[in-house]
Amino acid sequence: MKIKHFMQKSAVLASVIAGAAIVTGCDSDESAALPLTNETAALRVIHASPDAPPVNVSVGNATPVTSLDYAQSSGFASVAAGSGDITVEAIIPAGNANVISVFDFNLMKDGRYTVIAVNETATIEAYVADESAASPAAGEVAISVVHASPAAGPVDVYVTAPGTDVSDINLRPNFTFDYKDPAVDAGALPAGKYDITVTAAGTKDVAYNISGVDLAPFAGSKLLLVAVSTTTDTSINASPIKLLVATDDAHVVLLDEDTEVGARVVHASPDADAAAKGPVEVFTDVNSPLGQQELIPAFRYTDIVPGFDSYVGIPAGEYVFDVSVDGAGPGTLYTSPASPTLTLSAGSEYTVIAAGLVGADPAFGLLATEDNNRSIITQASVKVVHAAPGAGTVNVYVTPAGQFTKEDVENGLAGKPLLENFEFGAITDYVAVPPDNYDIRVVPLSLGIAAINVEGASLPAGVVATVIARQPNDADALPDVLPTDFGVIVLTN
Numbered sequence: 001m002k003i004k005h006f007m008q009k010s011a012v013l014a015s016v017i018a019g020a021a022i023v024t025g026c027d028s029d030e031s032a033a034l035p036l037t038n039e040t041a042a043l044r045v046i047h048a049s050p051d052a053p054p055v056n057v058s059v060g061n062a063t064p065v066t067s068l069d070y071a072q073s074s075g076f077a078s079v080a081a082g083s084g085d086i087t088v089e090a091i092i093p094a095g096n097a098n099v100i101s102v103f104d105f106n107l108m109k110d111g112r113y114t115v116i117a118v119n120e121t122a123t124i125e126a127y128v129a130d131e132s133a134a135s136p137a138a139g140e141v142a143i144s145v146v147h148a149s150p151a152a153g154p155v156d157v158y159v160t161a162p163g164t165d166v167s168d169i170n171l172r173p174n175f176t177f178d179y180k181d182p183a184v185d186a187g188a189l190p191a192g193k194y195d196i197t198v199t200a201a202g203t204k205d206v207a208y209n210i211s212g213v214d215l216a217p218f219a220g221s222k223l224l225l226v227a228v229s230t231t232t233d234t235s236i237n238a239s240p241i242k243l244l245v246a247t248d249d250a251h252v253v254l255l256d257e258d259t260e261v262g263a264r265v266v267h268a269s270p271d272a273d274a275a276a277k278g279p280v281e282v283f284t285d286v287n288s289p290l291g292q293q294e295l296i297p298a299f300r301y302t303d304i305v306p307g308f309d310s311y312v313g314i315p316a317g318e319y320v321f322d323v324s325v326d327g328a329g330p331g332t333l334y335t336s337p338a339s340p341t342l343t344l345s346a347g348s349e350y351t352v353i354a355a356g357l358v359g360a361d362p363a364f365g366l367l368a369t370e371d372n373n374r375s376i377i378t379q380a381s382v383k384v385v386h387a388a389p390g391a392g393t394v395n396v397y398v399t400p401a402g403q404f405t406k407e408d409v410e411n412g413l414a415g416k417p418l419l420e421n422f423e424f425g426a427i428t429d430y431v432a433v434p435p436d437n438y439d440i441r442v443v444p445l446s447l448g449i450a451a452i453n454v455e456g457a458s459l460p461a462g463v464v465a466t467v468i469a470r471q472p473n474d475a476d477a478l479p480d481v482l483p484t485d486f487g488v489i490v491l492t493n
Helices: 005-016 233-238 272-276 406-410 475-480
Strands: 022-024 040-047 055-059 062-066 079-080 081-091 096-109 112-118 123-128 140-147 157-160 175-176 186-192 193-200 206-214 222-229 241-246 251-254 261-267 280-284 292-301 312-314 317-319 319-323 342-344 350-353 365-371 380-386 394-400 417-423 431-434 438-444 452-459 464-472 487-492
Touching: 005 350, 022 417, 040 055, 040 062, 040 241, 040 312, 062 079, 096 112, 123 140, 140 175, 175 186, 206 241, 233 261, 233 272, 261 292, 261 487, 272 280, 365 380, 365 464, 380 394, 380 417, 452 487
Parallel strands: 022 096, 040 112, 140 222, 261 350, 380 464
Antiparallel strands: 040 079, 055 062, 055 081, 081 096, 112 123, 140 186, 157 175, 157 193, 193 206, 222 241, 241 251, 261 312, 280 292, 280 319, 317 342, 350 365, 380 431, 394 417, 394 438, 438 452, 464 487
16 A cells, blocks of 8 residues: 555544544443452453554453554453453554443453454444354364454355365355354364365455464364454465464464565665676575575665565565676675575565675675554554664654754754664664654764754655665765765655
């Protein structure tokens, strides 16, 4: 999804932040506290709303679940039995807001309850899932299945012996159901290996497939399988859904077996072109999953491959990269370490940045960062990469547009920087900020003035941005360049 899509959806933001609640159950003006009792029930919460922020979940006056993110299960928590309100609170930069309220929910003594937050944020609601009624023997697993992906319509589900051809016209699905249908109780199965295949209902068109899922480690347990939406282009290219497998106290996510790695590469080494007397070329090493292969020809300073908001799919595995003079063959300028190798995991998306100096310190190398490109409609998500070796240690200021001038920042009138003593090669975690326009200033400690001054940068709802600080192209000219010759490379989801 691109920025224009986020801007279209940003109209939803006001109602979400205002605390629009999807209410299930009877009306109530007051929060019902659970009675003081030694009797308990077990409550599990699963986050399946693809564009919603992390949540806190309260039961009465207690908050047994905190900071639960998308495609996660809280595991069962012990809560007081009785009648009380369940509240799901969205964690948002502008101040948390209640988005789901389930009033007077009856938690029976020794009962086990799974509440799933489903739908996109604008229509988020609570779905209560029943686990399997079967009591599995020591060599069995009891399974129930929930369709919680708004990205998929009615589906057929096949749970078969490994190697079964589901395209066989005579093979019928184990069950068929639609989004938010009641959970399907698959009963107790022998704890062996299975293929799980999902097709569009009434067809043999495969939407999801994974082979040889081993249930042996879960023998004697009850599992809840929840189909949730994939949220990155790399994953969607393989399947619109993934399976969250929830045990009593943990969870694992199973991706479609054809899911690749998403990779994009940024050229941010200011002297590499000078050292190569032209563009460089990037190869994968012979021991990488692709073998020795030209990955990027004619790669020039500030180039982004395949683009600022896209990724190329490559097989998962351990990679070694060669950077060479264009046309000279692999490894003439730089080879990334063989130990440790760069490990790229299926379903994840990575930005790899060629940074540093070929002919001086800090030395040329690759900065790799895993991107979390899930759009969260209540925030913009931003991380910062320091890839300007000539700037040295810097302070980074990110302030609402127009609140402070560049001179305010330089004179210490703009308060504490967002990033203080930020060194070359450092990469931040994502910072959640309210959707808005921002001024970004980068001040090298050695200069005391803003080397980078970006005013009015738009960060709309749902955008995920990586801001890379870079410097002028010729590192040898640094003593003669102006601070304004520094700049940023901005990548988005």
